[in-house]
Amino acid sequence: MASLNPFERVSQNLSAIGALSIHDFLSLKPERSVVSSRNNPLSNASPAFNISADVAPGAITTSASPLVRLQDACIRQFGHLSNSLKFEFLEEAPDKRQCILTITRPDGSTRSYKTEPKHRRMVDAKLQAATIATELGAMDFIAHGDPDELKAKKGVLLAPLEVHRLPSASEPEQILQSLNITSVAEIEACCRIWRGDRVEPSWFSFSTPSNKWGAALKIQLALHCYHVYSSEPSFNSSSDAMKQCADLAITEGVLEFIKHGNGQATPQSDNTIPIQQSNSTEAPLDLQSFYELLPRPHEEAFDNKTAAEIDATRWLGNILRVTNAQGARFSADYYALQGGALRPLHGCVLRLNRPGTCRTYLVEPQFLSYKEVKSAVTLLALSLGGGKWIREVGLDLEVRITPEIRQFVQKYLPVLAQETQRVSKTTPRFEFATEGHVHGCKLEVHVKPPSRDASASLVRYEVPVDNRTKNDAKVAVVYLAIQQGVFDLLGNGGQPLRPGQPPAFSIDGGVPQLALSWKASHKAEDKKRKGDNDTGDTHSTPKKQKTGANVVHALPRKPVAFWASSTPSHGYQSTGRRVVPPPAPRAMQHSSHVPAPKKLLRDASSASLEDGELDENEDT
Numbered sequence: 001m002a003s004l005n006p007f008e009r010v011s012q013n014l015s016a017i018g019a020l021s022i023h024d025f026l027s028l029k030p031e032r033s034v035v036s037s038r039n040n041p042l043s044n045a046s047p048a049f050n051i052s053a054d055v056a057p058g059a060i061t062t063s064a065s066p067l068v069r070l071q072d073a074c075i076r077q078f079g080h081l082s083n084s085l086k087f088e089f090l091e092e093a094p095d096k097r098q099c100i101l102t103i104t105r106p107d108g109s110t111r112s113y114k115t116e117p118k119h120r121r122m123v124d125a126k127l128q129a130a131t132i133a134t135e136l137g138a139m140d141f142i143a144h145g146d147p148d149e150l151k152a153k154k155g156v157l158l159a160p161l162e163v164h165r166l167p168s169a170s171e172p173e174q175i176l177q178s179l180n181i182t183s184v185a186e187i188e189a190c191c192r193i194w195r196g197d198r199v200e201p202s203w204f205s206f207s208t209p210s211n212k213w214g215a216a217l218k219i220q221l222a223l224h225c226y227h228v229y230s231s232e233p234s235f236n237s238s239s240d241a242m243k244q245c246a247d248l249a250i251t252e253g254v255l256e257f258i259k260h261g262n263g264q265a266t267p268q269s270d271n272t273i274p275i276q277q278s279n280s281t282e283a284p285l286d287l288q289s290f291y292e293l294l295p296r297p298h299e300e301a302f303d304n305k306t307a308a309e310i311d312a313t314r315w316l317g318n319i320l321r322v323t324n325a326q327g328a329r330f331s332a333d334y335y336a337l338q339g340g341a342l343r344p345l346h347g348c349v350l351r352l353n354r355p356g357t358c359r360t361y362l363v364e365p366q367f368l369s370y371k372e373v374k375s376a377v378t379l380l381a382l383s384l385g386g387g388k389w390i391r392e393v394g395l396d397l398e399v400r401i402t403p404e405i406r407q408f409v410q411k412y413l414p415v416l417a418q419e420t421q422r423v424s425k426t427t428p429r430f431e432f433a434t435e436g437h438v439h440g441c442k443l444e445v446h447v448k449p450p451s452r453d454a455s456a457s458l459v460r461y462e463v464p465v466d467n468r469t470k471n472d473a474k475v476a477v478v479y480l481a482i483q484q485g486v487f488d489l490l491g492n493g494g495q496p497l498r499p500g501q502p503p504a505f506s507i508d509g510g511v512p513q514l515a516l517s518w519k520a521s522h523k524a525e526d527k528k529r530k531g532d533n534d535t536g537d538t539h540s541t542p543k544k545q546k547t548g549a550n551v552v553h554a555l556p557r558k559p560v561a562f563w564a565s566s567t568p569s570h571g572y573q574s575t576g577r578r579v580v581p582p583p584a585p586r587a588m589q590h591s592s593h594v595p596a597p598k599k600l601l602r603d604a605s606s607a608s609l610e611d612g613e614l615d616e617n618e619d620t
Helices: 006-016 022-026 066-078 122-135 138-144 148-154 172-178 182-195 238-251 254-260 287-292 312-324 370-383 386-398 403-424 470-483 486-491 516-536 598-610
Strands: 085-093 096-104 110-114 202-207 213-220 226-230 331-338 346-354 357-367 429-435 438-446 458-467
Touching: 066 085, 066 122, 066 138, 085 122, 096 122, 096 138, 110 122, 110 138, 122 138, 182 213, 182 238, 182 254, 202 238, 202 331, 202 346, 202 357, 213 238, 213 254, 213 357, 226 238, 226 254, 226 357, 238 254, 287 357, 287 370, 312 331, 312 370, 312 386, 331 357, 331 370, 346 370, 346 386, 357 370, 357 386, 370 386, 403 438, 403 470, 403 486, 429 458, 429 470, 438 470, 438 486, 458 470, 458 486, 470 486
Parallel strands: none
Antiparallel strands: 085 096, 096 110, 202 213, 213 226, 331 346, 346 357, 429 438, 438 458
């Protein structure tokens, strides 16, 4: 076979990924059966691209792909494909792409369908979105539109999540003229450089009954590709709140989102076509209309319920109640947004808060009542995975203290107390914090003998207030201290490890393991210390008896075993050739006034430390 020239090679590669030649595109002939060919993988009469072999089988039908069926249906019903099928791609990572398909009818009604963010190639995400749309009734929507009862209710629809409020007396542009805010200016400059006139920051101010102000920022790159950031309503002026919101947005990566949020790689400041905006003559939204416009499938099991039957605020409240009982500490805070004087509609900001993190959801002023917009923003939060996020946090709290971690802490907490006593003549100190039904804990350890300045020898460890019980908090803080090297500090006089010095515990992503070198060194120290004690007290150690063939001892007729007791005893056994005295008489065995040998006392002390247990009611 003759080699292909560059043009033929490019054409073949384009055909392999679904591109059409002009002849195929303009062809109106009926489909013919596809003939397998090495150089021409597509039929000449194929009206749209075929699916490559590595696409999931679920995305292929026996006759034509779901995407081809959607395109054919739009052409039959609308006479064109222009703006009827719109694909948006959201990219969390190079191998985590999500596609959202929006179908728009000539009367303005729309439906959206989304995939999971798990696709590596855009074409796979696109085909999966078309498959989901077909399975969820997109063909019927293209053919017949909304049900008659829904048409009568909603009239002319606003485009969801693209409505921009009208200028008002406190418009942020006027605030910017009187302030020199670096963070706000940086965000606006990034939009102009990377997106031209297509993307402009949308600012919203809201307040509490105590007249404290907060602000929200919305950056929208496409219909469903947007991020919302907000500041807590704790400021005396809206300008201060807006400045704080801009600072938080930059910290959370808004500049990176503006640059590459929907897969864009280079600046496109020459593109001056703005995102479609609504005009003030369009009718307000109602709750059911808003619900119908949310991308499907929904994250929650709404089934076939209407928006009113779902009762979104109650739905979210039930999720929060269950999760907060597990120690999650979530709160849902709603703040009203007001439209301009010429269009007095209601919007709402929902902040899902948890200590250290917050997610913001926003519906712009486009509802006639605050009650409806409150339900709408809750539906939006649930649709965007807010309920799933809350449950995941609760599940993480459930499995945070695993049986392995609890067993590990039970084993080494007594050892920590022993080492602290040996080094500094003190004991570890625990301090608990309680908020509602959840608990936190602080641990203080003296890693060297306290001097006049006790703080110089003190190290502190702390876990947040998100544990279900005090005992869980205590386990967590001890585990944290061991992970962060408290035994190394105790062994080095409060100093960090020297280069090449092995740590006390090795941590390889699982439960820490005691290093053999650390165990051996401490056994050597114990042996040396025991030898010093034996040398200084010659009367406390029984004299070792000689053994041999010419030495006769009175031995018991039966082997003598230890009795089951944790109290040190005087029982001895014969092992090997070494013969030791028989057990004491029964009266002596039960006497509590006879001192035990030092070795057995030491062994019993070590055993009790290693097998120590946590006290569920221990607070100090």
